[in-house]
Amino acid sequence: DVKVTQSSRYLVKRTGEKVFLECVQDMDHENMFWYRQDPGLGLRLIYFSYDVKMKEKGDIPEGYSVSREKKERFSLILESASTNQTSMYLCASSLDRVTEKLFFGSGTQLSVL
Amino acid sequence: QKEVEQNSGPLSVPEGAIASLNCTYSDRVSQSFFWYRQYSGKSPELIMSIYSNGDKEDGRFTAQLNKASQYVSLLIRDSQPSDSATYLCAVNWNTNAGKSTFGDGTTLTVKP
Numbered sequence: 001d002v003k004v005t006q007s008s009r010y011l012v013k014r015t016g017e018k019v020f021l022e023c024v025q026d027m028d029h030e031n032m033f034w035y036r037q038d039p040g041l042g043l044r045l046i047y048f049s050y051d052v053k054m055k056e057k058g059d060i061p062e063g064y065s066v067s068r069e070k071k072e073r074f075s076l077i078l079e080s081a082s083t084n085q086t087s088m089y090l091c092a093s094s095l096d097r098v099t100e101k102l103f104f105g106s107g108t109q110l111s112v113l
Numbered sequence: 114q115k116e117v118e119q120n121s122g123p124l125s126v127p128e129g130a131i132a133s134l135n136c137t138y139s140d141r142v143s144q145s146f147f148w149y150r151q152y153s154g155k156s157p158e159l160i161m162s163i164y165s166n167g168d169k170e171d172g173r174f175t176a177q178l179n180k181a182s183q184y185v186s187l188l189i190r191d192s193q194p195s196d197s198a199t200y201l202c203a204v205n206w207n208t209n210a211g212k213s214t215f216g217d218g219t220t221l222t223v224k225p
Contacts, residue, residue, distance in 0.1 A: 033212065042217035043157070043201065058212070090156055100145050100205050102213060104156035 003027070004105035006091050012111045019078040021108050023091030031094040032074035033102070034058075034066065036087040043090065049074055050097065081112045115139075117204050119216035128225050132189040136202030136216055139183070145205040146178055146185045147213065152198045161187060192223040 007022035025032065033048040035058075045058030047066040055066050063085060067075045074093075078085055091105040116139045126132045134148075145164055149157035163169045163176040163185065175188040185204075189196055199220045203213040 031212075035215075040217065043215040045212060045214070048212055059214075100147070100213065101159050101162065102147075102149075102157075102203075104158070107156050 004091055004093055004103050006089075006105040006108050008108050009106065010109050010111075012113065013078075013081050014113055015082060017078075017081050017112075019081050019110065019112075021076040021078075021089055021091075021110070023074045023076070023105055024072050025074075025093040025103070026072065027093070027095075027103075028071065029093040029103075030071075030096045032068065033092040033094075034064075034074065034076045035090045035092065036060070037090055037107075038087050046076065081110075083112050086110060086112045115216070117202055117214050117216040119200075119202050119219045121217070122219040123222060124219055125222045125224060126192050128192060128194060128223055130192050130223075132192045132196065132221055132223070134187040134189075134200050134202075134219050134221065135184060136186065137184045138202075138204045143180075143204050143206050146176070147203040147205075148174075148176060148185075148187045149201040149203060149215075150198045151201060151218065157201055189221075192221075194223050194225050197222050 004025045013019050034046040035043045037043050044060050046064050049055045049068045052071050065077045089108045092102040119136045148161040150160045151157040161176040163178045169176045173190045177186045199218040201218045202216040
C-alpha cells in the first residue's frame with residue numbers, strides 16, 4: 001500500500017514563526033500536493049509539484065512556499081505564520097499526471113497562536 | 114459560485130436505505146470525477162472514479178455521471194452505519210494536470 005507520511009499530527013506555533021511541514025511518500029510517485037482543509041471551505045490546493053525541484057501554485061499560495069529536493073519528499077513552508085493559517089494541512093501524492101488517484105497523509109493540525 | 118458544489122447536508126438515512134449524494138460542477142473542460150470518503154478525524158480516501166457518461170458500479174457504490182447536465186452523483190445501496198462519513202466530490206479539469214478541485218463535502222449519517 002502507498003504510504004504518505006506527514007511528520008506531525010498536531011503542531012502549535014506562535015505568530016511570526018517559520019513553520020516547516022514535511023511529507024514523505026514511499027511509492028515513487030511523481031506528483032505531490034499540499035491542501036488545507038477548513039470547515040465550510042473544503043479542501044483547497046496550496047501548491048503542487050510534478051517533479052523534483054519543480055513547483056506550481058495552487059489556488060491559495062499566498063503566505064506559503066514549498067520545496068521538493070527529493071522525489072519522495074515535499075515540504076510546505078510558512079515563512080511567517082499567521083493566525084489565519086490555523087488549519088488542517090493534508091499532503092497527497094499521485095503516481096503521475098494520468099493516474100489521478102490521490103493518496104493522502106494523515107494530516108497535520110496546525111494551530112497558530 | 115464555486116466550481117464544485119455539493120449538497121451541504123447533513124444527510125441522514127436509516128440503515129439499509131439508499132443514500133444519494135449529489136455534486137454539480139462549473140462548465141469547464143472536465144474529464145475526471147472522483148468520490149472520496151472522509152471519516153471524522155481521518156484523511157480522505159478514494160472510493161470511486163468515473164470518466165464517461167453513465168453509471169459505474171463497485172459493490173454497494175454506484176457513481177453516475179451526466180456531463181450534459183454537469184452533475185455527478187454517488188449512490189450507496191444498503192447503507193450501513195460504517196458508511197457514516199463526509200463524502201467529497203472532486204473534479205479534474207484536465208487529465209494531464211493531475212490536480213483535483215474538491216467540493217465542500219456532504220456529511221452522511223446512517224442510523225441503525
